[in-house]
Amino acid sequence: MPPKANAHSVSPNNPCPFLRALVSAGMLPDDVASLSEVTEVITRVEKTGDGHPNLPGAAIRAIAAAANGLNPLQVARNAKGGVQLNALRNGPLDKKGAGSGILDAEANVVATELDRLDEFASDKVSVSGEKERGLDLKELVHMMNENFTRAAGRRRVIDRFLMDGEWPILLKVMGKEGKDGRYLSVAEVRQLFLKRKLPERMMSQFAL
Numbered sequence: 411m412p413p414k415a416n417a418h419s420v421s422p423n424n425p426c427p428f429l430r431a432l433v434s435a436g437m438l439p440d441d442v443a444s445l446s447e448v449t450e451v452i453t454r455v456e457k458t459g460d461g462h463p464n465l466p467g468a469a470i471r472a473i474a475a476a477a478n479g480l481n482p483l484q485v486a487r488n489a490k491g492g493v494q495l496n497a498l499r500n501g502p503l504d505k506k507g508a509g510s511g512i513l514d515a516e517a518n519v520v521a522t523e524l525d526r527l528d529e530f531a532s533d534k535v536s537v538s539g540e541k542e543r544g545l546d547l548k549e550l551v552h553m554m555n556e557n558f559t560r561a562a563g564r565r566r567v568i569d570r571f572l573m574d575g576e577w578p579i580l581l582k583v584m585g586k587e588g589k590d591g592r593y594l595s596v597a598e599v600r601q602l603f604l605k606r607k608l609p610e611r612m613m614s615q616f617a618l
């Protein structure tokens with residue numbers, strides 16, 4: 411059965427575009443989800459992607475365990491009680507504007523930042539011969555470097571490393587195999603941010 415059609419509300423304190431889509435589709439709760447649930451849902455979603463990508467479950471669990479605070483007590487609390495998806499903002503993974511800036515601090519989409527994606531994109535050709543704008547790994551790395559550079563004075567060193575666990579992972583999960591390699595479709599990324607929706611080609615394969 412595909413995910414429920416009705417969009418569920420998503421906390422503005424969840425700044426992850428991917429998790430926001432999962433909450434909106436009712437695949438994850440808006441508040442607290444156990445680490446097993448988060449890992450299981452993400453693993454099942456990945457498998458619906460082009461080429462059936464597979465992220466290591468242990469890495470997803472580790473991120474979810476550390477997402478609400480790095481002190482051992484908080485990590486243990488997440489491991490036992492689950493990750494608070496509606497309290498990720500201001501947590502250790504929050505780059506506080508040092509990322510793409512597409513979502514502002516209230517999780518509203520900033521149109522100019524969303525449009526800026528296209529500045530890093532180029533024409534791509536899908537396997538079926540369809541032409542569209544897309545971002546391959548090299549273009550995503552260029553964008554992440556530029557995002558880090560423009561955040562000088564308000565960034566942490568770790569922010570550049572955190573980015574490597576965001577856009578390149580989205581490329582793995584939501585990317586399309588193009589004639590010249592894997593790319594993220596700009597249209598699909600726009601939909602992810604604006605409508606909080608993963609591509610229909612993936613959702614139609616997801617069984618609740």
Ligand code: HEM
Nearest residue numbers: 425426428474477503504505506509510576577579580583
């Ligand atoms: C337990 C799993 C996850 C947690 C706790 C998490 C958490 C977060 C947080 C807190 C941010 C905000 C960072 C910021 O704005 O500075 C973020 C951003 C992001 N995440 Fe996730 N995330 C998870 C899994 C994923 C997965 C599996 C993907 C890809 C499929 C993903 C893709 C992204 C992307 C693309 C961004 C946007 C960065 C930007 O706008 O520059 N996340 N995530």
